[in-house]
Amino acid sequence: MQLFDELKTLGHKHIKADKKAGEKVPSGMWIACPKCHQSFYHKDLGVYQVCPNCEYGFRITARERLKWLVDSFSEMDDSLKTTDPLKFPNYQKKLSKARVQTELNDSVLTGIAKVEEQTFGLGIMDPAFIMGSMGTITGEKITRLFERATRQSMPVVLFTASGGARMQEGIFSLMQMAKISQAVKRHSETGLLYITVLTDPTTGGVTASFAMQGDIILAEPRALVGFAGKRVIEQTTHQKVPNDLQDAERVLEHGFIDAIVPRKDMKKKLAWLLDLHSKGSGANG
Amino acid sequence: MVSLLDKKKTAAQIVANARSEEKMSAYELINGIFSDFMELHGDRLSDDDAAIVGGVAKFNDMPVTVIATNKGKSAEERLRTHFGCPEPSGYRKSLRLIKQAEKFNRPVIALVNTAGAYPGKSAEENGQGEAIAHNLFEISSVKIPVISMIYGEGGSGGALALACGDRVWMFENSMYSVLSPEGFAAILWKDSSRADEAAEVMQLTPEKLLEQHVIDGIVPESRSHKRVFKAVKKILQKELTDLDKLTPSELVEKRHQRFRQF
Numbered sequence: 275m276q277l278f279d280e281l282k283t284l285g286h287k288h289i290k291a292d293k294k295a296g297e298k299v300p301s302g303m304w305i306a307c308p309k310c311h312q313s314f315y316h317k318d319l320g321v322y323q324v325c326p327n328c329e330y331g332f333r334i335t336a337r338e339r340l341k342w343l344v345d346s347f348s349e350m351d352d353s354l355k356t357t358d359p360l361k362f363p364n365y366q367k368k369l370s371k372a373r374v375q376t377e378l379n380d381s382v383l384t385g386i387a388k389v390e391e392q393t394f395g396l397g398i399m400d401p402a403f404i405m406g407s408m409g410t411i412t413g414e415k416i417t418r419l420f421e422r423a424t425r426q427s428m429p430v431v432l433f434t435a436s437g438g439a440r441m442q443e444g445i446f447s448l449m450q451m452a453k454i455s456q457a458v459k460r461h462s463e464t465g466l467l468y469i470t471v472l473t474d475p476t477t478g479g480v481t482a483s484f485a486m487q488g489d490i491i492l493a494e495p496r497a498l499v500g501f502a503g504k505r506v507i508e509q510t511t512h513q514k515v516p517n518d519l520q521d522a523e524r525v526l527e528h529g530f531i532d533a534i535v536p537r538k539d540m541k542k543k544l545a546w547l548l549d550l551h552s553k554g555s556g557a558n559g
Numbered sequence: 560m561v562s563l564l565d566k567k568k569t570a571a572q573i574v575a576n577a578r579s580e581e582k583m584s585a586y587e588l589i590n591g592i593f594s595d596f597m598e599l600h601g602d603r604l605s606d607d608d609a610a611i612v613g614g615v616a617k618f619n620d621m622p623v624t625v626i627a628t629n630k631g632k633s634a635e636e637r638l639r640t641h642f643g644c645p646e647p648s649g650y651r652k653s654l655r656l657i658k659q660a661e662k663f664n665r666p667v668i669a670l671v672n673t674a675g676a677y678p679g680k681s682a683e684e685n686g687q688g689e690a691i692a693h694n695l696f697e698i699s700s701v702k703i704p705v706i707s708m709i710y711g712e713g714g715s716g717g718a719l720a721l722a723c724g725d726r727v728w729m730f731e732n733s734m735y736s737v738l739s740p741e742g743f744a745a746i747l748w749k750d751s752s753r754a755d756e757a758a759e760v761m762q763l764t765p766e767k768l769l770e771q772h773v774i775d776g777i778v779p780e781s782r783s784h785k786r787v788f789k790a791v792k793k794i795l796q797k798e799l800t801d802l803d804k805l806t807p808s809e810l811v812e813k814r815h816q817r818f819r820q821f
Contacts, residue, residue: 360762439737441747444761445773448737449821451716452723456699456815481688482716487696501688502678510678519683530686
């Protein structure tokens with residue numbers, strides 16, 4: 275006895291007959307997680323854009339993140355524009371495209387945010403803006419954020435996402451690392467709190483400056499966090515590098531991250547940490 | 560190879576000269592400028608990186624702290640220093656010595672010749688990014704003069720970590736850039752063989768960087784090492800005398816302004 279009657283079921287013959295069968299399923303319905311490679315229905319990404327299997331946070335624009343992160347926000351320095359110091363060919367075109375894509379003037383969104391009762395300086399880097407690379411305006415916006423926070427005695431929270439320094443602005447991108455670092459230092463010297471949240475990917479000159487200067491360093495699950503790129507390491511050392519070398523979880527094991535916080539808990543966790551460090555908190559008031 | 564002494568040089572020639580085998584080693588340079596150099600080893604945490612040499616010395620009878628990135632001379636030494644690319648422990652050693660200099664109120668002279676911080680598995684695991692970040696953070700407010708001289712390659716964050724003080728000078732045949740010209744061409748044009756072209760675009764020569772106020776001056780080079788040492792000493796003496804006139808808070812404020820302009 276056969277388990278099923280081939281003639282009565284929908285065989286390959288029938289499926290092939292409908293030449294448009296493939297097109298009837300819209301593309302983009304199924305998404306593969308770049309970290310755990312599990313496929314899932316696109317709606318399962320949810321509002322936080324997170325892999326339902328491994329909690330990896332997909333790369334999102336700064337404005338998308340802002341939507342679920344804060345209760346209110348007033349943006350700063352949204353019209354600063356780079357002087358294009360190297361007059362780099364085709365750079366302006368690249369910038370215009372990135373501006374349209376991200377609705378930002380450069381690779382970071384900055385402003386004063388409110389979450390529950392806490393007011394703080396907030397910066398969110400945008401991985402969609404030329405790979406979140408750090409140019410002069412990125413540096414200027416972050417520096418101004420720290421300067422204002424220092425003046426107004428506010429903590430700062432920064433979400434990092436960056437491929438590193440912006441090549442098109444050459445040495446001036448590099449100088450941003452020093453410029454931001456000294457603004458962070460001055461903020462720190464006044465006893466104010468600085469929290470960094472490392473998101474996918476945080477690398478290069480951003481890792482080697484303000485990303486690693488937080489009093490508290492958080493990261494999103496499975497975010498790539500590192501200094502040198504994997505390919506550069508392999509070419510230099512002629513050694514195969516494990517795939518998870520720069521996963522936030524491994525970086526935490528080596529002692530460079532305080533905690534991994536999934537997106538859905540981020541707002542609450544930040545509010546709690548900000549409250550814990552606020553002057554009004556605790557028995558000593 | 561183009562002679563170190565040719566005048567009009569293209570950016571690509573300067574890159575070649577900056578990397579030349581004829582370049583002085585860290586120890587030659589240190590012993591040529593300072594007397595009684597005593598090397599101080601280790602980061603007090605886990606390691607002693609050979610790519611960053613540090614210690615105390617006298618400069619015209621004044622105690623100073625000296626830090627230098629070291630590419631090494633022999634093949635063995637070059638392997639040990641990863642051709643002058645520091646590990647995180649190197650940056651932790653340099654910061655330890657800078658904080659020590661602050662405690663004893665002596666200036667720091669940093670001599671830089673590195674293609675960049677070492678890109679390796681262990682360097683990642685030991686926090687290369689954090690080590691450099693911590694240097695930038697702390698050096699921004701140390702209350703002693705920090706003078707840097709780039710004497711060969713000044714590559715990216717690995718060089719900046721030792722060139723974020725009060726003055727930055729460059730040797731005539733040296734370069735300072737956000738990335739190597741090869742890496743730059745590979746990223747932007749997907750073709751690392753266009754490095755010479757990249758070198759022109761990047762404005763990495765001392766002349767260009769002086770125009771942009773990224774550096775404060777250029778050290779003339781000559782075939783005679785003695786003459787180079789003499790030139791360096793003269794510059795250091797002048798800079799130290801000028802910086803000595805500032806109070807610690809003026810010093811830190813001026814350093815702040817130096818980088819705030821970018």
